[in-house]
Each structure stands twice: as structure tokens, then as C-alpha cells.
Amino acid sequence: GPEDNDAKGSAGDSTPHQGGTLTVLNSNPQQDFDPARLYTSGGGNVPSLVFRTLTTRNREDGAAGAEVVPDLATDTGRPNKDATVWTYTLKEGLKYEDGTPITSADVKYGIERSFAAELSGGAPYLRDWLIGGADYEGPYKDKGGLGSIETPDARTIVFRLNKPEGEFPYLATQTQFAPVPEARDTGTKYEEHPVSSGPYKVVKNENDGERLILERNTHWSASTDAERKAYPDRIDVRSGLDPAVINQRLSASQGADAAAVTTDTNLGPAELAKVTGDQELASRVGTGHFGYTNYIAFNPKVKPFDNAKVRQAIAYAIDRSSVVNAAGGSALAEAATTFLPSQKSFGYTPYDHFPAGGSGDPAKAEELLKEAGHADGLTVTLTHSNAKDFETSPELATAIQDALKKAGITVELEGLEENDYSDKIHNAGTEPGFFLAHWGADWPSGGPFLAPIFDGRQIVKNGANFNTSFLNDDSVNAEIDAINKLTDLDAAAQRWGALDKEIGERALTVPLFHPVYKRLYGEDIKNVVISDWTGVLDISQVAVK
Amino acid sequence: MNFVVRRTLGALVTLLAISVIIYVVFYVTPGNVAQITCGPRCSPVQVQQVADQLHLDDPLYARYWHFLEGIVAGRDYSTGTAVQHCPAPCLGLSYQSDQQVTRLILAKLPVSLSLVLGAMVLWLVLGVGTGVLSAWRRGRLSERILTGVTLAGTATPVFVIGLILMIVVCGELRLLPFPQYVNLTEDPEQWAWNLLLPWLSLALIEAAAFARLTRASMLETLAEDHIRTFRAYGVGERSVVGRHALRGAFAPVIALNANNVGSAVGGAVLTETLFGLPGIGRELVHAVQVVDLPVVVGMVLVIGFFVVVSNAVADVLYAVADRRVVLA
Amino acid sequence: MSEALVAVDAPGAVSAAPGASGARRFRRRLRTQRAALVAAGAVALLILVALAAPLLTALEGQDPTTYHPALVDSARGGVPIGSFGGVSGEHWLGVEPQTGRDLFARLVYGARVSLGVALAATVVQMLIGVSMGLGAALGGQWVDQLLSRCTDIIIAMPLMIMALALLAIVPSSFPRPVLVALVIGLIGWGNIAKIVRARTLTLKELDYVAAARLSGWGTLRIARRELLPGVAAPVITYAALLVPSNISVEAALSFLGVGVKPPTPSWGQMLTSADVWYQAAPQYLLLPAGALFVTVLALTVLGDGVRTALDPRAASRLRVGTGLKRESGA
Amino acid sequence: MSLVEVTGLSVEFGDLRAVDDLSFRLARGGSLALVGESGSGKSTAAAALLGLHRGTGARVSGAVRVAGVDVEEASEEEIRRLRGARAAMVFQDPLSSLDPYYAIGDQIAEVYRVHTRASRRAARARAVEVLDRVGIPDPVRRSRARPHEFSGGMRQRALIAMALACEPGLLIADEPTTALDVTVQAQILDLLHALRAETGMGLLLVTHDVGVAAESAEEVLVMRHGRVVEHGPVDAVLGSPAQPYTRELLGAVPRVDAPRASSSAVSEDVAASGDVAASGDVAASEEAVSEKSAVSEEVVLEASGLSRVFGRGRRAVTAVDGVSLTVRRGETLGIVGESGSGKTTLGRMLVGLLRPTAGEVRHAGHARVGVDPAVQMVFQDPVSSLNPRRTVGESVAAPLRARGERDEGLIRGRVRELLERVGLEAAHYDRYPHEFSGGQRQRVGIARALAADPRVIVCDEPVSALDVTTQAQVVALLGELQRELGLALVFVAHDLAVVRQVSDRVAVMRDGRIVEEGPADAVYDRPREAYTRRLLAAVPALDPALAARRRVERRELAVT
Numbered sequence A: 001g002p003e004d005n006d007a008k009g010s011a012g013d014s015t016p017h018q019g020g021t022l023t024v025l026n027s028n029p030q031q032d033f034d035p036a037r038l039y040t041s042g043g044g045n046v047p048s049l050v051f052r053t054l055t056t057r058n059r060e061d062g063a064a065g066a067e068v069v070p071d072l073a074t075d076t077g078r079p080n081k082d083a084t085v086w087t088y089t090l091k092e093g094l095k096y097e098d099g100t101p102i103t104s105a106d107v108k109y110g111i112e113r114s115f116a117a118e119l120s121g122g123a124p125y126l127r128d129w130l131i132g133g134a135d136y137e138g139p140y141k142d143k144g145g146l147g148s149i150e151t152p153d154a155r156t157i158v159f160r161l162n163k164p165e166g167e168f169p170y171l172a173t174q175t176q177f178a179p180v181p182e183a184r185d186t187g188t189k190y191e192e193h194p195v196s197s198g199p200y201k202v203v204k205n206e207n208d209g210e211r212l213i214l215e216r217n218t219h220w221s222a223s224t225d226a227e228r229k230a231y232p233d234r235i236d237v238r239s240g241l242d243p244a245v246i247n248q249r250l251s252a253s254q255g256a257d258a259a260a261v262t263t264d265t266n267l268g269p270a271e272l273a274k275v276t277g278d279q280e281l282a283s284r285v286g287t288g289h290f291g292y293t294n295y296i297a298f299n300p301k302v303k304p305f306d307n308a309k310v311r312q313a314i315a316y317a318i319d320r321s322s323v324v325n326a327a328g329g330s331a332l333a334e335a336a337t338t339f340l341p342s343q344k345s346f347g348y349t350p351y352d353h354f355p356a357g358g359s360g361d362p363a364k365a366e367e368l369l370k371e372a373g374h375a376d377g378l379t380v381t382l383t384h385s386n387a388k389d390f391e392t393s394p395e396l397a398t399a400i401q402d403a404l405k406k407a408g409i410t411v412e413l414e415g416l417e418e419n420d421y422s423d424k425i426h427n428a429g430t431e432p433g434f435f436l437a438h439w440g441a442d443w444p445s446g447g448p449f450l451a452p453i454f455d456g457r458q459i460v461k462n463g464a465n466f467n468t469s470f471l472n473d474d475s476v477n478a479e480i481d482a483i484n485k486l487t488d489l490d491a492a493a494q495r496w497g498a499l500d501k502e503i504g505e506r507a508l509t510v511p512l513f514h515p516v517y518k519r520l521y522g523e524d525i526k527n528v529v530i531s532d533w534t535g536v537l538d539i540s541q542v543a544v545k
Numbered sequence B: 001m002n003f004v005v006r007r008t009l010g011a012l013v014t015l016l017a018i019s020v021i022i023y024v025v026f027y028v029t030p031g032n033v034a035q036i037t038c039g040p041r042c043s044p045v046q047v048q049q050v051a052d053q054l055h056l057d058d059p060l061y062a063r064y065w066h067f068l069e070g071i072v073a074g075r076d077y078s079t080g081t082a083v084q085h086c087p088a089p090c091l092g093l094s095y096q097s098d099q100q101v102t103r104l105i106l107a108k109l110p111v112s113l114s115l116v117l118g119a120m121v122l123w124l125v126l127g128v129g130t131g132v133l134s135a136w137r138r139g140r141l142s143e144r145i146l147t148g149v150t151l152a153g154t155a156t157p158v159f160v161i162g163l164i165l166m167i168v169v170c171g172e173l174r175l176l177p178f179p180q181y182v183n184l185t186e187d188p189e190q191w192a193w194n195l196l197l198p199w200l201s202l203a204l205i206e207a208a209a210f211a212r213l214t215r216a217s218m219l220e221t222l223a224e225d226h227i228r229t230f231r232a233y234g235v236g237e238r239s240v241v242g243r244h245a246l247r248g249a250f251a252p253v254i255a256l257n258a259n260n261v262g263s264a265v266g267g268a269v270l271t272e273t274l275f276g277l278p279g280i281g282r283e284l285v286h287a288v289q290v291v292d293l294p295v296v297v298g299m300v301l302v303i304g305f306f307v308v309v310s311n312a313v314a315d316v317l318y319a320v321a322d323r324r325v326v327l328a
Numbered sequence C: 001m002s003e004a005l006v007a008v009d010a011p012g013a014v015s016a017a018p019g020a021s022g023a024r025r026f027r028r029r030l031r032t033q034r035a036a037l038v039a040a041g042a043v044a045l046l047i048l049v050a051l052a053a054p055l056l057t058a059l060e061g062q063d064p065t066t067y068h069p070a071l072v073d074s075a076r077g078g079v080p081i082g083s084f085g086g087v088s089g090e091h092w093l094g095v096e097p098q099t100g101r102d103l104f105a106r107l108v109y110g111a112r113v114s115l116g117v118a119l120a121a122t123v124v125q126m127l128i129g130v131s132m133g134l135g136a137a138l139g140g141q142w143v144d145q146l147l148s149r150c151t152d153i154i155i156a157m158p159l160m161i162m163a164l165a166l167l168a169i170v171p172s173s174f175p176r177p178v179l180v181a182l183v184i185g186l187i188g189w190g191n192i193a194k195i196v197r198a199r200t201l202t203l204k205e206l207d208y209v210a211a212a213r214l215s216g217w218g219t220l221r222i223a224r225r226e227l228l229p230g231v232a233a234p235v236i237t238y239a240a241l242l243v244p245s246n247i248s249v250e251a252a253l254s255f256l257g258v259g260v261k262p263p264t265p266s267w268g269q270m271l272t273s274a275d276v277w278y279q280a281a282p283q284y285l286l287l288p289a290g291a292l293f294v295t296v297l298a299l300t301v302l303g304d305g306v307r308t309a310l311d312p313r314a315a316s317r318l319r320v321g322t323g324l325k326r327e328s329g330a
Numbered sequence D: 001m002s003l004v005e006v007t008g009l010s011v012e013f014g015d016l017r018a019v020d021d022l023s024f025r026l027a028r029g030g031s032l033a034l035v036g037e038s039g040s041g042k043s044t045a046a047a048a049l050l051g052l053h054r055g056t057g058a059r060v061s062g063a064v065r066v067a068g069v070d071v072e073e074a075s076e077e078e079i080r081r082l083r084g085a086r087a088a089m090v091f092q093d094p095l096s097s098l099d100p101y102y103a104i105g106d107q108i109a110e111v112y113r114v115h116t117r118a119s120r121r122a123a124r125a126r127a128v129e130v131l132d133r134v135g136i137p138d139p140v141r142r143s144r145a146r147p148h149e150f151s152g153g154m155r156q157r158a159l160i161a162m163a164l165a166c167e168p169g170l171l172i173a174d175e176p177t178t179a180l181d182v183t184v185q186a187q188i189l190d191l192l193h194a195l196r197a198e199t200g201m202g203l204l205l206v207t208h209d210v211g212v213a214a215e216s217a218e219e220v221l222v223m224r225h226g227r228v229v230e231h232g233p234v235d236a237v238l239g240s241p242a243q244p245y246t247r248e249l250l251g252a253v254p255r256v257d258a259p260r261a262s263s264s265a266v267s268e269d270v271a272a273s274g275d276v277a278a279s280g281d282v283a284a285s286e287e288a289v290s291e292k293s294a295v296s297e298e299v300v301l302e303a304s305g306l307s308r309v310f311g312r313g314r315r316a317v318t319a320v321d322g323v324s325l326t327v328r329r330g331e332t333l334g335i336v337g338e339s340g341s342g343k344t345t346l347g348r349m350l351v352g353l354l355r356p357t358a359g360e361v362r363h364a365g366h367a368r369v370g371v372d373p374a375v376q377m378v379f380q381d382p383v384s385s386l387n388p389r390r391t392v393g394e395s396v397a398a399p400l401r402a403r404g405e406r407d408e409g410l411i412r413g414r415v416r417e418l419l420e421r422v423g424l425e426a427a428h429y430d431r432y433p434h435e436f437s438g439g440q441r442q443r444v445g446i447a448r449a450l451a452a453d454p455r456v457i458v459c460d461e462p463v464s465a466l467d468v469t470t471q472a473q474v475v476a477l478l479g480e481l482q483r484e485l486g487l488a489l490v491f492v493a494h495d496l497a498v499v500r501q502v503s504d505r506v507a508v509m510r511d512g513r514i515v516e517e518g519p520a521d522a523v524y525d526r527p528r529e530a531y532t533r534r535l536l537a538a539v540p541a542l543d544p545a546l547a548a549r550r551r552v553e554r555r556e557l558a559v560t
């Protein structure tokens, strides 16, 4: 998804034990704690302690963690031949925090809720894929329910899709697939105390998710859940903290902070400079890779970016070492020449169509500009945001500005306030010609990475549009459809990689870097697991004793 | 009495004007509220549903009118499954969290009040103390140093002071815990310990102004005739400075203090953000970022209320404290 | 910042008018204050540095925007390579972390923006504040009510909201430093208006204003010729305190993204991005902080000097009787 | 041993020798008045007695012994014990000399406690006692009031009460009555007299008013430029002054009991003295006075039923209540009355600076609202009536510019002319007010009024802020101008003697009403109203014997 990032690490030492309190220090509050409203990758971190879903991500280190595994369901889903009908069977003995059994109707109801306007916020896939999803207004307005989800019995649930989707098991990891008992649904108030199906239940939710206290859900049974370890007895989530403060606290690791982790705060460049010089601290840094790319986007409808040569010239002129430094240095960013992230699950296929080397090739760029008829140089405007995120922020923009200057391109910067920025770049009518952008994976596959950006049928004229280059190429569209039919995910990954390489030749984007997550954790933290799915330390695996 | 009535009416007008300005300002502020509220990847249809639900397409005056109605009479809102009543001084529901703004404010107010009031005590003590000392020791080295230190406070933005204080005091010296808000009613001792650093960072910024004001008006008072009277009657220097000069310097300090509530709230925004204190200031910043109009209006009104009230109180106190004002 | 001056100046200075001003005497009194002179020198020097920024950087052979990726350690978050943050013959004060831009160049160019914006903003604040204050004090009851309410509103509105709103309304092609100065000026005049109003109300009761009216002068002329000079004293002194506070506000606006456009440096911007570098690259923080401190100190001391020089009573601390019957209060 | 022994006292402020080789003694129970014009060093000398110059940068030499303490040599502690306990000082300005924030009783109690270690309670009781002693009614309640709740006279009494608290042997009173009007002044002087008779304390009185000195002291010491001019028993010095300066000083004192035509004897004395400016003016005024017979019948200013109410509702104060008057061309109308009787309010309505609540003002027969350059005003306070930030030339030029005059040369020429006309120098154009003395500033004010070519000038206490010599000069100037220009004057003052000196007709105001009006001599010599008689009796007399008689009279009048 566009705004999604969570993070990860290496090894934990001695054997983990049950008990203790795990503290989570976060900057963003868990504001929408309603499963219908959450937009998570793989069920999220804190949410996945409370909400179990039909499938979930494999809780293992590295590449293995990018796999999808069963959760509430007995398997990852049984497709029909063309992958348009998916059937799941719930495990036996599943219970909510109050001891009542979890039924397939509850899963259906949970999904239906996510269609209600009151509970907006989730990913668009259900609406796009389920038959009738585009018009369904949710259970509050439409009591009839969504016909494309069937629950023939209390343990079986069947989804009927309007097109083949081999990656449906990935989608079923999202919190919308968590069961919600209709009788306990309180609409917009549900987030204050959602009914737990996971190992922990909410005992306190202060200030709209700013402080969450989770304690063991005694009705959860490890025998039905192979993924979550649930070592700590209690989890104390404190959010709304300044990132610098979080890192200070983790590095000091005093008192309760010794058993603390963060799921959303990276080490900043300045802190990294300090950490790398300190053995003890360095041993408490978890490194992870989330499928994420930061890039320059062009709108070919805007001059002079309609000219591929101009776009290529810019690609050649980019000084990736400056860009990487601006993003926090080589420890926090890996220079990228491919649009797809560099993990196997995405189908990573290396390519560098416009080799710029480490610090750019201004000569080649000038040559191309001359060919494009801009021998006397060129003045362009680069749109960026004023967010303090080292992604689309002024630091990156000025690095690019400086590099292009060497190729005779004068860059004027247009820095916009965050909302304004996201409004502008995602509106087909106002989209600028040349801007900074980023994209993150909803799940570790090429599908949700390439389709929203390059599928011509996903161009949205009157709403949020992510196909910012307005690419609508029949061959690309056809290949996307073909890959979606595959239920063999490895085979699909290979073809996504090939598609990425092919689209790359059009110079519609200039990939800049893939971020690396570096996150501190407290001294008492054990059993550190960081998967390539989330890139962050998995708190369902962590032990504090 | 007449004064009180006039002042109250004036304050009400001021607050109303502020709310209108905020409405208009947010009307022209870019940012598609429905899209932001709905989520980045909502379809146009969903976005429209959200817009309808929040009455975003109603004309501005209609929305403002409903807002006023809510304050006077309360409003009802649908939670989807039921109807929720938001009682009389209803400032609406947050677009983002669906919480009642009134409750949201009530939940966050203690934090901000703890912060600002505590810091106020500190900056008064620091500022007035420094001011008295430097007026007394005028021209000496100790005064120069004191002045330098307090000025360093004004010269440095609060986030810089706060962060460095925290790194040094909590991180390296480990003298204090990293601040996190503890309810006063739960554990007063922890409340104070945890707020000590935020208080200090906020107070350091304001203290300089008070030090300078106190010093100036102390010098002013020390030059006045009645000080001469007490000296000529053999009253000791301590009593002259501590009782008479300080008392005389007090009125402008009160006035400044009230006028500074506004800027202290500004400082509180940054302090709360830095120290992660769940107060009004930080919530307001967030609400502005996500264009959560009801929350913004509510909180700006609450802040405005405190500023207006404290200014009114300052006027009264100033007149009461400096009897000469009334007299002359 | 302080309303110090309302209070400090209001009761005394007016009645103690003997020798209150007179440019000559004022200058003489100012001259007797060594600290104020040093401060005035420092302020002049700062302004000179700001004006001569291109010259100074040319002398060093650097500019404030060029990246030097080779001068920072990419693996360690981009911390400058070398001692004291990369100080060398080429980079006199070292380089900025992450980008490797020259710190000396950024500091002197930053002076331009910070001082320029702060001074311009102060001028705007004074213009609006003085007009509003004079208007309120001299207009009828209704005008006073209206203008005083406006002042209340501007004081009660959180700065940030106004700043974001103004940013949003103005197209981004509008020259940024001007915009920032305007934004600060437009939201920061409340206290000046209050000071001027209070002061004018005091002054207008004085006999010399009555005398001017008897001469047949109109309100505008009286305001300009008789009242403004008297109001100017506290306003000028207050302005000396406003300049540093405006520099901080510019920093806060940079923090909100309303500041000057990158890559143009300002001290405020440097501070906001430098605070986290306090441990890894201290000079990055200390340079702008030090520059700001010197500026604030110089301006405050100068303001203090001006105030003392404007106060005729400063000359004798303990007066023993005076032949004049003093009109009580004011 | 004397109570006070001053030998060769000099006090220097930088280059200025404010007190120069001053010597005198004061016996226990004795009383001495230091007299002299403003700036002659009286207060400086008095302050030296309590060592108040310590630590202020003033250089003090010579020997001062007070109640056995060598003020120069004593330690801080000894000085502290002297101050207030054995020698107490009453300061000039009663409003600013008390701390506005504390109850008066507490302030007195504080001083008492400093010297006696009495309990808080006892000190409060003592405060009430002394307040009662100085004649504050209902002292228990009043002791809880703060200074602003007291009238000027009460505040002066409170200061005296503070001085009495520790029963000092010496009371130093620095201009104790300058800020007060005649009736209150008389009360204070009577009080000092009574206290001295009762407690036997010594009194050192500092004043520029010879009359006050004559009323209250046995000995007089005349000072000028910091030096002693003449020193001796009061009747000797005042009765037959040996020095010309003393004579000049006495001559400048306006006499309430002498009609204005007969002031020539005084003028001659002054003329004999060395002060050219003063003598010239006074002589001129005499001429003016004697030649003045040409009061025409042309009415230039007329008021009918003028009233002015300040405030609203219960707080309303009627400052002026149905006043009617007429002023003819070339005549001077004097208005007298106690402080707060509405004189200033009336004057401001006459010139149009204040809008009357009722009634109307007619200028030369036409009803007029608002200001009119033809009716000008000279203000009481020469300090606040000139803008300290503008040159006096500019201030004087204001009416010319207002009239639309653009030609700088013409303006400058006319202003120089005016400055010279009022006895200043043309070169003073570019000076600032603070570079002038009080008298000179008042002349600037007059020049400014003249610049508008007025028919009438309302003078609101134009001389009450000035010392006697300067006062005489200004009064003379006004008379001369009136004669030359045919001006009508309205002369407002609380000093009955001055008013008598200048006025053709006199109106007596009380509580906003005119209680008596008539030709000056008639009103002064045959007052019809008891109120007028009381005012007249309060005027200090130059003759100590007469003063004693007046004191008795006053007591009788007060009873009626």
C-alpha cells in the first residue's frame, strides 16, 4: 500500500520464556483499532496480537517470513480452477475472548463491515475483487449482506471473485478477515474494545489508541495457533512519542524500556552515527527489509516529460550516492535501479537501463538533452512534500536538484504540505510532471506493487489515482491478468520480475533507493524475528524473559 | 460589574470570531477531507459516502450553523449500529476517530494544564528570582551571567532545549526517567517527576522574558519615591527590596504572565510533541495535519478561551494590583 | 515575549519627561553604555556578514548548496568525515551531515534569511501594531471595541493554524522569504497593538496633546506629530526583543514547512534539522545555535541600552525631592 | 549639645556643587526653615542630615551631627537606627512617598517595628494611635486603607504620622505642603505647630514658600545656589532683610491682603536686586497694572449654565454644576477654589477641550462646540504641556502650521518673534523642553498660545508649579501681554494671593459652583461667603504674629 511501513532484526540469544511485560514505544498511535478500518500488511503488528485472520504471514526470519500460512483456516485457501472461487475451512475449537465460538458467519460479517462508509480506511482489494463489492454499502445500510461471500456451515466460508486472483491467500492476511461477532458490533465505537480472537485482549485503550494495554486472552489456545508465540503476559503500547525520544529510550534501555521494542520507528541518520560506534548498542539493532521503493515519478502528459529522452536524461544524471546519503546513508537505504524491491518474493530481477553509476552520468544526460532539443539546458519543477520522512522530503529534493545542475538542468523545488502534496500527485487533473514518490507492498509480491502503478485499468479519473504515469498499455494489462491467474506464487513472482524489467525501459519512473529498517530494541528482548514481509521485529515472537 | 459583563461579552464575540475564522480557513485549506478520512485508496464512491456522512458538501454556513446548534443543544450521531448522543456543549465528532470532541478535549486538557501550569510556576520562580537578583546585583558579573543564561533560553527553540535536556538528564546521567504522562490523581509523585523536564524546557523559554521584565520594573520601583521613604526610615535593604520593590514590580509581571499564556500554548505544542505528552497541543497539530475540522475548531476554541480569560484576568489583576492605574 | 515595556514605561517615563529625549542627549546617554555599544557593533557586524555572504563564501571558495557526498561517511548515517565535523582549509567550519554542504556558507547565507526575514517581519508587525493601537486609542468607542477585539483574536489564535492557512492560500510561486516575513508579521502584531494602545491612551491625556488640539490640529496630525514619537520609544525597545523571537518563529515555520524554500538555508532550519545531531556532529547544532545566541544577546543588550538611554530617570537613581509639583500618575 | 550641628557641609553631584559650605545648628525643640528658590540645594542639605546621600555617588564633605550621631562616620547600622527613630523625614510628594500596595497602618507599623521590636499587634496599635494624633478621622478603619484611598492632605498627615511613630527628636519636613491647596496647607502647618508644642521635637522645615516659613519656624536660613544668604530669627530676617536677595524673595511673594494697585513697594525692591529679567518683568507688570483701565464692554467669552458630569450611575461626579460667566475684552477674570472644586474642568470646557454635559459656551457671541484657536490655554504643568520629543520652536509653530502656513522662513521668523516677546531668546527655537527651567517652559507655553492670535487665554494654574520669583515673572509677563494685545484672561488658581494680584474680577468656586463673584477688591476685602473667608484665612502670613492670629481665626472658622 502507499503509506504502509512497519520494520526488523537478527538473532535473539538464549531460550525465551513466558511472562513479563513487553513495552512497545511507537510514534504513531494505533488510532483505528477496528479490523475493518486497518490498512496493514500481513495483519499488522499490534493488531495481529488481537485479530486472527483466515491466513497470516509466516513468522520466520528473512525470506521465509515472506510466505503466507494458515491462521484461523486450516489451509491457505482452496481455489477453483481459474482462481475465482476460494474456499476456507475454520479450525476447530476457535474462541473469542469471552469464550464464545468463532464462526464463518463472523468472518463474513467482519468483511461486510469494512464496506460501511462509517468504517472506511482499509485496502481496496475486497471492493475490487469480490462480485458485487463495488456497489455494496455494508451491513448497516444493506441488511441483505454481500452475496459473493457464502457460509454454507459454521466452519466454511466461500469467496466468489469477479476475476482470477491467485494471490487471494495474501489478501486473507488483512485484518478485514478477522471475525467480528455481529451481536457485539458497536459500529464506530467498536475500536474502543474490539473482541479478541488472538492471544491478547484489550484491557485499556486510552486516548484513541495512544496507550494500549493488552493482556492474555485466556480463551486463546496455542494448539490452534502455530504462528504466535505470545511469551509476554502483558503488552504495553505507548505511542505518540517523538522518534528521537523513542530511540533515546531504547538506547538507554532503562527500567521498563529494557523490555521495549518499537514497530514503527527507524534509527535516524544521526542516531545511526552514534550506534555504529557502540558495540553494545550495535548488537541491539535489528535490520529488516520491507518491500518498498522510493522513486522519481514522471507525468508524461506534462512537457517536457512527454519526451522519453528527457526522462532518460534525468535517470542518467541522478547521483544515487547523494540521494542515499540524504535518505540516511548506506545503512538506511540501498540504491535502487529496479522498481520492484530486491527480495525474491517480489520476483526481483536486476536491471539498470540507464546506468548512472554511483554519482550520476551528467555527460550522457546532456547528450540526451541535446537530442531532445534542449541543448541550452532545461528548467523543470520538482514537486516534493514537506514531511520530515527522508522519503519525499526536501533533503531528497535538494540532492536531486544538485545532481541535475551538473547536467545543465535547473530544478525549481515546489515543496507542499503533506495533504496538499498527496492530493496533488494522486489527482489526475493536478498531477505535476516531475515529483518524488514511494510505494510499499501490501503483501510481498509483485502484484500489489506493479498493478496499481502500471495497470491502465486502475487509472482513476475522479479520485485517488496511483497510476501516475497514466500507462495504459494492452500488453502490460494482459500480462498482469495472466499472472493474476497463477496460483503457483513462485512462478508468478518470476513473471512479475520480468514485467518490471520491461516496464523499466520506458523510463516512467527513476527508482532511487529501497529503505532498510534499522531498529533498536531493549536489552532484555529475546527471540528477535524479523521477516522480509514486514521488515520489523515481530512482537508475537518476542520474549522478555 | 459592568466591566465583567462587557468583558464576558467581548470574550464571547472573540471566540465566535475565532471559530468563524477557523471554519473559513479550513474551507480554503487544500486537502481533500473525505479522501483523508476515508483512506488513501478509497474509491471515489466511498469517498463520496464519507463526504455525505460528514456533510462535507453542505455549504459552509450550514455546517457552521449545525456546529452552533451542537454547542447550544447537543447533537445526535450514528455509529452505524446505534445512535450516539453528544450532549449540550457538543463540539462535534472527530472525523478521524469518531470521538466526541468535547470528551477528547476533556481527556487531554489535564495533561496540557499540568504542563502549562507547572511550567508557569517554574518560569515565574526562575524568571522573577533571576530578575530580582539581577536588579539587585545590577552591573556586576553575577548579573551578566544570569542574563546570559536566561537569554540562552529565549535564543534556543524549545525542541532543541528539550531534546538536549532529555539526552543528557535521562539518557546519559540517568537522573530522571524519560518523561511519560502519569495522572496526577494516580500518582502525584510520579506525575511531578515525569513532568519535570517538560516543565523545565517550557519554562526556560519563558523565564527570560520574566527575568528581564522583573529586572526592569524592579529598577523602576527602586527608583521610586516610596522606596526612598522606607530607606529614610531605617528599614533594612532586604525588606526594602523584598517587600516594597518586589511588590511594586508585580503588576507588570502578572500582566505579562497572562499575555504569555498564548505563547506558552504554542510552546506546549512543541513540548508535548517532543516528550510525547498526550495533550491538546499535540492533538491539535495532528488534527491540523489530517484536516480534522471539528477537533481543530474545538481545540482552538479551548485554547482561545484560556487566552481570552487569562487576558481578562490580567486586565483586572493589573488594575487591582496597581492601584495607581485606577487612581490616575 | 515581554510586554515589559508597557508596564515599565507607562507610569513613570511620561511624567518624568524632563530630558526624556532629544536626539543629542539620547545619543550621549547611549554612548555612556559600553555594553550597548559593543552590542550595536555586533549587530552591525551580523548585518554586514549577511550582506556580504556571497563575498565571504567566494573567499572560502564554496557555496551553500553543493553536495559533497565524499565528505560524509555514508555507512554511519552521513556523519562528516574528519575532526570537528570536517573542518579543513576548504571548509572552514566543516560540512553538514548527510549532504556534505559547506557549513560556513550555509551559516552566512542563513544569516541573510534569518535576519532579513526577522527584520522585515518586525517592520510589518510594527506597522500593523502601531496603526491598530493608535487607531484603537484615538478612534471612538466603537472603533476601539472593533480594533481591540481584532487584537484579542490575533492574540488568541494559535500561530500555527494561521501559518498553515496563509501558506495554503498563497500560491507557492510567491517569493518565500517575503511570504514568511508577511506571515510572521501578520500574526505577531497583537502585543505591539496592546502596548501602543495603552501608551497612547496615557499620552493623549497629556497637556501637550490638548495644546496641539487647541492649535487646531486634526487627529491624524496629532497622532503623527505628537503621539508617534512618544509611542516610538517603547515600540522600538520592544522591537529589539521581537527580532530574536521572530527568528525563532521562522525556525518553527520551517519546522512546519512554511519556512523558506530549500536549499536556501536559514538558522532556524539548520537548528531544526540539527538537534538530533547533537551527539554525533555537535558543531552542526552549535553553529546556528551560537549565531542565534549572539544575535539575541546583542539585540537584547542593545534594546536594554536604548531603553536606559530613553529613560531620563536612569541618570539619578535616588532623587531627593524636586521643586516641581508632580502631576500624579498618568 | 545641639540637636543638629552642621559645619561646612558641601554636597557635590558630579560637577555640580548643590550645597556649598553650609553651617547651622538647631537646638533641641527649636525650629529652622530652609528657604530658597527651586534648585538652591535645600532638599539636598536636608537629606544629608539622614545620610541619604550614602551610596548614591554624591560627594559629601563637612561635618553633620544629628542627635549625637556623626552622620558621616557612623556605621550603616547606626545610621539605620538614627533614621526614623531619632530623626524622621516627611517628604514632599505625599502620593509617591507611600507604598501604594500596602495599607497605611501597616507601613507605619513596619517602621515602628524596625526600631522598637514591638509585636505586630502593638505596632498596629501604635499606627492607629499616631494616625489619630495627626487628626485622621476613624483611624482604626482608615489605617487599613491604602494611600490612594486618602486625599492629598490625609496622605501628608499619614506621612507625618509615620514620622511621629518613634517619637523622634527631630522632624525634617521637605516641602510638606507644596502639593496641597491653601486650606489643607493651613491644616498641615497647624498640625506641625501643635505637635511641636506638645512633644517638644525639633523641626527642620524645607520650603520655597516664605509664607510657610514665617508661619512655622523660629529661625530662617535663606539659601541660594547652595550657599547661605542670610540666617537669623524669622521676624528679623523677614521683617528687615539684610540681603538684597532676601528682599527680592520677599518681594516676589504675592500678598493676599494688598490690592493690586499697591504692589509698587515690592516691585521696587525687586528692581533693586540684580536679577534683570525678573525686575524688568515685574516692573512691566506694574505698569500694566497701573495703566490698565481699558476693560471694554465687548464680551469675548461667555458661558451659560455649564455643567459637566464624569462617570455614570452611582459613580457619577458632577465636576462643574451650572456655571455661568462672562469675560470681556482686556479683562482678567480670576477663578479660585480648593483642589477638586472644578476649576480645571471649567477651564477646559471654556476652551472646548471638554464637551459640557449641559449649557453652552459662546465665543465672541457665537455658540461654539470644540476647540477654537481664538481661545487658547496655558497649562498648569510646564512639564507635561510641552512634548519632550519636539523642539520648543516646533511646539510654538504648531498653531501657525495648523492655520495652513507653509513658508518655513515665515514660520521661523514669527516663532522667533514670539519667543523674544515672552522673554526668551530667538535662538532657543531648536532647543528641547528639558533644556529649559520651569519658568522658561511656561513662557514657551504662553508663546504657543499667542501664536494662535487669540482673543482669550485661559490660564489653568499657570504659576502654581513655579517658585515665587519665577511666578512673579510669569504673572508680570501675562499682564504685559494683556495690556499690549488687549487679551482677555481667565486666570485659574488655588493661590488666592496670585489671583488677587492679576484679576479684575474674581469668582470663587466650590464643589463645581460659583459661590461668590465680584470685583477682586470687593471679594477679598469684604467676602460675603463664609467659605471665601475660610479660604482667605488659610493664606500663610509673612508676619509671625499675624500668623499666630490667623491660626486662632482658622480654628474658630473651622468650628462654624
Ligand SMILES: Nc1ncnc2c1ncn2[C@@H]1O[C@H](COP(=O)(O)OP(=O)(O)OP(=O)(O)O)[C@@H](O)[C@H]1O
Pocket: C316, C317, C318, C319, C320, C321, C322, C323, C324, D013, D016, D018, D036, D037, D038, D039, D040, D041, D042, D043, D044, D045, D208
Ligand atoms: N541626585 C542628584 N543628582 C544630580 N543632581 C542633583 C541630584 N539631586 C539634586 N541635584 C541638583 O542639585 C541642586 C539642588 O537640588 P535640591 O533638590 O536640593 O534643590 P531644592 O532647593 O530642594 O529645590 P526644590 O525647591 O526644587 O526642591 C539642583 O540643581 C538639582 O538639580
Ligand SMILES: Nc1ncnc2c1ncn2[C@@H]1O[C@H](COP(=O)(O)OP(=O)(O)OP(=O)(O)O)[C@@H](O)[C@H]1O
Pocket: D310, D311, D317, D318, D319, D320, D337, D338, D339, D340, D341, D342, D343, D344, D345, D346, D494
Ligand atoms: N476625567 C475625569 N473623570 C472623572 N472625574 C473627573 C475627571 N476630571 C475631573 N474629575 C473630577 O471632577 C472634580 C473637579 O476636578 P477638577 O480637576 O476640575 O478640579 P480642580 O478645581 O481643577 O482641582 P485642582 O486644584 O486639584 O486642579 C474632581 O472631583 C475630580 O475628581
Ligand SMILES: [Mg+2]
Pocket: C320, C321, C322, C323, D042, D043, D044, D174, D175
Ligand atoms: Mg527640594
Ligand SMILES: [Mg+2]
Pocket: D343, D344, D345, D461
Ligand atoms: Mg485643576
